[in-house]
Amino acid sequence: MTVIDSAVEANAVRAKTYDKSLGQPPAPKLVIVTCMDPRLTGILQMLGLGTGDADVIRNAGSVINEDSIRSLLVSTRVLGTKEIMIINHTDCGMQTFTDRDLEQKLENITGESPVAPARFYSFRDLAANTREQIRRVKSHPWIPKDIPVRGFVYDVSTGSLREVTATAATVAA
Ligand code: ZN
Secondary structure: OOHHHHHHHHHHHHHHHOOHHHHOOOOOOEEEEEEOOHHHOOHHHHOOOOHHHEEEEEEOOOOOOHHHHHHHHHHHHHOOOOEEEEEEEOOOHHHOOOHHHHHHHHHHHHOOOOOOOOOOOOOOOHHHHHHHHHHHHHOOOOOOOOOOEEEEEEEOOOOEEEEEOOOHHHOOO
């Protein structure tokens, strides 16, 4: 039995006692971009937020690319969120390779050299990466100018957040 098979079986049992109030339309005021790492799955709880309090956009490395911008625009412009929070984390898998190394590896395994993805967005420096993400969001012309865009690093060993400010000198991550 695969993990998916087990999950589907468990769902059939749990759906019988589902809290139907969870199906009500939410009105989140915050949108979070974070990593797909399983250790970030409980991030709302670690922020003292409930399920309906935030839209959460996740991908490998909290990347700000065309697709996460798309979701940020829907969240802020359609669904009405008023603050944007980017949460990177320590021990991120995206720090363990370079784009070129991974491309080379996949080309070697498959014998193919496809045009996409154009980038994997691997990185070395957590704080510098976070500052670049903030800049990418803020510089997009369709992101509302009056919405705060703040970046953080979540320490997976302590559960603490550290804010990454705009200037490199004040950052330790
Ligand atoms: Zn990660």
